[in-house]
Amino acid sequence: xxxxxxxxxxxxxxxxxxxxxxxxxxxxxxxxxxxxxxxxxxxxxxxxxxxxxxxxxxxxxxxxxxxxxxxxxxxxxxxxxxxxxxxxxxxxxxxxxxxxxxxxxxxxxxxxxxxxxxxxxxxxxxxxxxxxxxxxxxxxxxxxxx
Numbered sequence: 001x002x003x004x005x006x007x008x009x010x011x012x013x014x015x016x017x018x019x020x021x022x023x024x025x026x027x028x029x030x031x032x033x034x035x036x037x038x039x040x041x042x043x044x045x046x047x048x049x050x051x052x053x054x055x056x057x058x059x060x061x062x063x064x065x066x067x068x069x070x071x072x073x074x075x076x077x078x079x080x081x082x083x084x085x086x087x088x089x090x091x092x093x094x095x096x097x098x099x100x101x102x103x104x105x106x107x108x109x110x111x112x113x114x115x116x117x118x119x120x121x122x123x124x125x126x127x128x129x130x131x132x133x134x135x136x137x138x139x140x141x142x143x144x145x146x
Contacts, residue, residue, distance in 0.1 A: 003027075003091055006072030013115055021063060025122040026102055027074050028066030030091060032127060033134045039083030041076075063122035086141050101133050 009023030032055055034040065040052075051069035054060045066072060076084050091098045103117055106126050110116040120126060 001076045003074040003076070003087060004093075005074070006067060009118070015111075015113075015115055015118055018118055021067060021122070022118045024066050024072055025063040025120050026099070026117060028061070028063030028122060029102070029127055029130055030087075030098060030134070031066050031070060031074055031078060032062035033131055034079060034083055034087070037135070037138065039079050039086065041079050041083065058124050061122045061124065062127050085145070086138055089141060090137055097137065101137065102130065105130050105133050 004027045006020070006024035006027065010020045014020075014023060035052065035055060051060075051065065055062075055065050055069075060068070066074070070078060079087060090096045093099065099117070102120075106120045106129060107117055110119045
């Protein structure tokens with residue numbers, strides 16, 4: 001199952017003054033957090049052993065990692081069973097809470113408009129702001145899932 005694909009974000013009303021990489025930031029932040037939080041599937045560990053250390057060492061930003069290591073595609077193969085169960089609940093664009101948390105945490109001071117979240121900078125500083133929110137959501141989910 002494909003959760004997201006950076007290419008889905010480049011068309012339509014995507015801001016003309018941004019590069020396509022900006023369409024990967026929101027998912028890159030989530031994927032990086034999931035992998036660094038132990039929710040990864042075996043595919044990243046066995047098929048891309050050089051990419052995870054770059055992420056852990058912060059030698060690459062979350063969005064850049066997502067584009068290079070995942071080819072801009074976020075699928076169920078990227079995650080463990082627990083990671084997929086949580087992601088289906090939380091990351092789901094239709095019923096999940098991820099984008100609302102992302103906007104509340106990183107959306108201040110961005111240009112106005114329906115696509116303003118594409119202006120969030122792909123940086124470890126922003127990741128560090130979002131990580132505690134994601135950690136808390138995972139803890140809450142774990143407490144209620146059992």
